[in-house]
Amino acid sequence: MAKGQITNSIRRLRFDANEMTQKDLAEKVGVTRQTIVAIEAAKYSPSLELAFQIAAVFDKAITEVFTWVPD
Secondary structure, three states, X not given: OOOEEEEEOHXXXXXXXXXXXXXHHXXXXXXXXXXXXXXXXXXXXXXXXXXXXXXXXXXXXXXXXXXXXXX
């Protein structure tokens, strides 16, 4: 099975959204701030549902927020 990594642009999107904090984003999608920290650092891959919720907060397509990078 091919391995890879999911990268994201959440940090940039938060900055572009009036410097939204990780806590603000976490509250909007119903997770902890630590979860957002882990996702931003690519230490944790969000569920598909959470990925869509995060994209919706920024009014972006999921592919504008998350990118699959194969090895």
